[in-house]
Amino acid sequence: MESPLRIGVRVPPCDRADRVVETVRRAEELGFDDVWFPDSQLLWRDVFTTLTAAALGTDRIGLGTAVTNLATRHPAVVASAARSVAELAPGRFTLGLGVGNSSVGPVGLRQTTSAGMRAGLRMLRALLDGEEWEFGDAGVRSRLRDPGPGVPLHLAASGPKNLQLAGEIADGVILLSGVSPRTLRSATARVREGAEAAGRSADHIPLTVSAFCAVTDDIEAEARLIKPICASIAQNGGAPFLALAGIDVDVPKTVEGVYPDLVHAEDWPAAVEICSAWISDEAALRFAEEFCLFGTAEQITQRLGALRSAGVTGVFLQHVGSYDPPAELIEAIGSSVLPALSAPTPAKAGH
Structure with a gap:
């Protein structure tokens, strides 16, 4: 057993x-x-x-x-x-x-x-x-x-x-x-x-x-908050993993305005807004459903x-x-x- x-x-x-x-x-x-x-x-x-x-x-x-x-x-x-x-x-x-x-x-x-x-x-x-x-x-x-x-x-x-x-x-x-x-x-x-x-x-x-x-009960709203996580994965060589789940994103190697990094941003709402330039609400939802435990x-x-x-x-x-x-x-x-x-x-x- x-x-x-x-x-x-x-x-x-x-x-x-x-x-x-x-x-x-x-x-x-x-x-x-x-x-x-x-x-x-x-x-x-x-x-x-x-x-x-x-x-x-x-x-x-x-x-x-x-x-x-x-x-x-x-x-x-x-x-x-x-x-x-x-x-x-x-x-x-x-x-x-x-x-x-x-x-x-x-x-x-x-x-x-x-x-x-x-x-x-x-x-x-x-x-x-x-x-x-x-x-x-x-x-x-x-x-x-x-x-x-x-x-x-x-x-x-x-x-x-x-x-x-x-x-x-x-x-x-x-x-x-x-x-x-x-x-x-x-x-x-x-x-x-x-x-x-x-x-x-x-x-x-x-x-x-x-x-x-x-x-x-609202995965869409919670998913939007993890855009910096998704962006960081894409930024650090994880784009192929994301693509397996139908998430195709291209994030620049350097993202300005976020300290100290995307995953540990001190101003999280600002990081979410910045990452919205590359991570759509749809992509964030797909990421949450595939890679995270949201629900x-x-x-x-x-x-x-x-x-x-x-x-x-x-x-x-x-x-x-x-x-x-x-x-x-x-x-x-x-x-x-x-x-x-x-x-x-x-x-x-x-x-």
């Missing part, structure tokens, strides 16, 4: 850690399985400080980074931070890693390459396991005192190289393709290729999908069930916005969707 789909929610560290923990506690009370925190040093409070407070302030809920990186944080620094949080939340912490995105851009650094990610994960795992590591050309060998073996390392990926890399070396994969069946099939196929090349079974690699979510509680429940049938093991839901907690989303999902998902399936006639 397959395990139930894990339902998580993304909570940006957008306020003091003690206040963010109030949101995490509410998610735990309502039955969410996980809370995932993004890491971007100029946008939010420090992610590991927030995780420490969350670990001390909760009892059951899973905690994870979605995601931190190995560019602004040296792998040895990440190893120490991850071990420190894992000690406070035994068996509850997952270290999600990615290429950097909003962490590296604002400080003029480049995203981590696939080769860099491979090397960084090797170092990180060795240190967490208590092994010595040779640093630099000078041949300095060091190890992490009081290591934390067993911390799951999940790799966030969207492109084919990193999807294959995740299948090859990571303990789990965070899929950035949304819930579109077409893109999910393509993404999971790449993960499987990487796993098989390494002699691993892809069936045992957790797959967590990130998805924007809104419980609503009534019943519709969202049905789509989540379909994800589990497709081999996905977890999902973390995102609200539109980076600088406020997802309180409304947590209440809506927690009060209507989670009870429906946990309800026993009616027996078929004759059984």
